[in-house]
Amino acid sequence: MSSDENPLFQLFWTFAVISLFAVGGANAAIPEMHRIAVDVHHWMDDKQFADIFAIAQLSPGPNVLIVTLIGYAVAGVAGALVSTVAMCGPTAALAYFVSRWLTHPREARWPAIVRAALVPLSIGLMAASALILTQASDNTIPALLITLGAAIVASTTKLNPLWLLLVGACLGFAGILG
Amino acid sequence: MPPESVPAKLPLPDLHSNPPSVVALFLAFAKMSLSGFGGVLVFARRAIVDEHRWMTADEFNEAFALCHFLPGPNVVNLSLVFGSRFRGIVGGVAAFAGLVGPPMLLVTVLAAIYSHFGQVEALRRGLVGVSCAAIGLLVSAVIRMMAPLLKKRDVLGFVVTAAVFAAIGVWRLPLPAVLLVAVPISLAVTYAKTRWAA
Numbered sequence: 001m002s003s004d005e006n007p008l009f010q011l012f013w014t015f016a017v018i019s020l021f022a023v024g025g026a027n028a029a030i031p032e033m034h035r036i037a038v039d040v041h042h043w044m045d046d047k048q049f050a051d052i053f054a055i056a057q058l059s060p061g062p063n064v065l066i067v068t069l070i071g072y073a074v075a076g077v078a079g080a081l082v083s084t085v086a087m088c089g090p091t092a093a094l095a096y097f098v099s100r101w102l103t104h105p106r107e108a109r110w111p112a113i114v115r116a117a118l119v120p121l122s123i124g125l126m127a128a129s130a131l132i133l134t135q136a137s138d139n140t141i142p143a144l145l146i147t148l149g150a151a152i153v154a155s156t157t158k159l160n161p162l163w164l165l166l167v168g169a170c171l172g173f174a175g176i177l178g
Numbered sequence: 179m180p181p182e183s184v185p186a187k188l189p190l191p192d193l194h195s196n197p198p199s200v201v202a203l204f205l206a207f208a209k210m211s212l213s214g215f216g217g218v219l220v221f222a223r224r225a226i227v228d229e230h231r232w233m234t235a236d237e238f239n240e241a242f243a244l245c246h247f248l249p250g251p252n253v254v255n256l257s258l259v260f261g262s263r264f265r266g267i268v269g270g271v272a273a274f275a276g277l278v279g280p281p282m283l284l285v286t287v288l289a290a291i292y293s294h295f296g297q298v299e300a301l302r303r304g305l306v307g308v309s310c311a312a313i314g315l316l317v318s319a320v321i322r323m324m325a326p327l328l329k330k331r332d333v334l335g336f337v338v339t340a341a342v343f344a345a346i347g348v349w350r351l352p353l354p355a356v357l358l359v360a361v362p363i364s365l366a367v368t369y370a371k372t373r374w375a376a
Contacts, residue, residue, distance in 0.1 A: 019250045021353050023361075026251045027316060031346045032353035039350070051296065054308035055288050057315070061211045061281025062218050064251035068282050072289035080286045088278055091250025092258040096270060099244055099259045115247040117368040120335040121360055123323045124342025130316040131347040137309045146307065150314025155321050161216035164311045172307020173300060 007075045008082045010041070015067050015086035022091070024122020026064035030129035033070065034136065043074050050137035058165055064088060142176050197264040198232060200272045206230060207257055207276030212284075216315060218253045218277070226260070233260075254278060334371070338364050 014036055022029035030053070037043045044052070052073065056066035064087055071083025102111070137143065150164045171177070198206070210221040219242070226232050233241065245255040254277060261273030295301055327335045338360065345356045 017354070021357050022249050022251065023357065027319070029353070031350070035350060035352065047302075048296070050309045051292065051302065051305045054305040054312060055292060056285065057216065057312040058308055059281060059285050059288060060213060060215050061285065062214070062251050062253050062277065064254060065278075065281055065285045068285045069289045069292075072286060073293070077286060080282070080289060084278060084282050088251060088254045088274070091248065092255050092274060095245050095248050095250070095255035096258050096262055096267075098248060099241075099262075102244065111244070111247055113365065113368050113372060115243065116372075117361070117364040118247055119323065120327065120332075120338040121342050121357070121364055123320055123327075124339040125346060125353075126316060126323070127320045127339070127343045128347030130313050130320065131343075132350075133309065133313050133316070137313075138306050143306070143310045146310035147314040147317065150311040151317035151321070152314075154315050154318035161315050164315065165216075165308050168307035168309075168311025169304040170307065172310070173304040175303060177303060177306050177310070 008078055011071050011074055011079055011083045012086040014041075015071075015083050016090050019087045019091045020094075023118050024125055026062065026066065026087075027129055028122045028125035030066070031125065031132050033066065034132050037070050038136075043070065046136040048073065050133060053133055054165075058169075138177055140177060142171075146171060146177075193232065193264065198230065198269075200265050200269055203261045203265065203269050204272040204276035207261075207273045208280045211277045211281050222253055222256065232264070334367050338367065 018029050018032050018036070021032065034049055038046060038049050052069040053066060056063065056069055059065065065084070067083040067087040068080045071079035071081070073079075075082070134144070134147065146168055150168065153159060153164060154161060206225055207222075210225045211218055214221045223235075223238055227235050227238050241259060242252070242256055245252045245259060248255060254274065257273040257277040258270040260270075262270030265272070292301075324339075327339075342356060342360055345351045345360075346353065
């Protein structure tokens with residue numbers, strides 16, 4: 001793609017394509033968003049990408065809204081709107097048509113097989129998201145300890161995840177991370 | 179069982195003659211979305227099944243299963259499918275707009291604040307802390323999803339997971355290329371396993 005291309009068109013195309021390959025939801029698509037936003041188009045650097053991920057996790061609403069933040073960084077309010085519509089619209093329309101065509105999904109055998117086949121893929125993608133985000137943010141021992149602590153607490157308790165994010169914010173604010 | 183689900187023995191509201199209005203769909207999805215920190219699914223289930231009783235738990239699971247095996251943001255897909263069941267495409271768009279619109283406005287305001295103050299050192303330090311904790315949440319989601327594979331001793335599933343992790347996380351290959359190879363392989367493996375088990 002040429003660099004003088006309209007950024008709104010570029011955002012729309014990018015996120016429409018990513019959404020069609022987002023197996024297992026928005027968090028599984030983070031590696032591809034990072035690859036395109038940081039490595040391919042240089043829309044932002046690693047630190048900005050990690051910041052944007054943090055803001056998206058702090059705000060309510062579906063996790064997919066990280067694309068709203070990427071779109072804003074590239075092309076302001078219009079970019080935010082175009083990116084969100086591109087990421088959510090086409091796949092929601094697809095789901096709508098498939099649900100009309102497949103009125104009894106439980107009776108069909110192949111959706112169960114497709115789902116079972118996609119589970120290992122989405123686990124691998126989510127794990128890759130965690131790795132890429134760790135490498136993108138400050139890769140220090142205290143940072144890794146916070147990640148580990150949050151993982152342990154979230155796995156063993158039913159604490160609202162928002163508290164873990166706020167504790168992380170306080171620890172970071174206090175300068176623990178250097 | 180949470181106490182909210184106790185009155186489930188009451189007759190279900192008559193949804194055929196009196197389906198939720200377009201405005202009710204928009205408001206209900208806006209509310210669940212704005213209360214959904216760290217994922218909306220839990221709040222969606224609570225609102226649709228327990229609070230409004232628009233679906234039984236089974237119907238909800240079935241509708242979500244469909245949206246889960248299709249690509250894209252699952253809860254967003256669910257909103258359009260769900261709303262259109264009651265009020266056609268207009269209802270679907272209302273639920274979709276309720277789910278995505280209000281938090282999108284909020285996030286856009288946050289993005290504007292970040293673009294002005296993103297260089298402030300204290301803010302950056304706080305965000306780095308949030309990011310570390312949020313990665314921890316991702317790791318715990320991975321662990322939770324792996325538990326059933328561990329229980330079934332699904333070695334082939336682990337091999338697929340590890341291969342995708344290496345291709346995307348370590349080698350940083352493009353997602354479409356990886357999936358075009360991995361999806362057919364995983365499908366074939368899963369199909370072979372169900373045949374072998376039967």
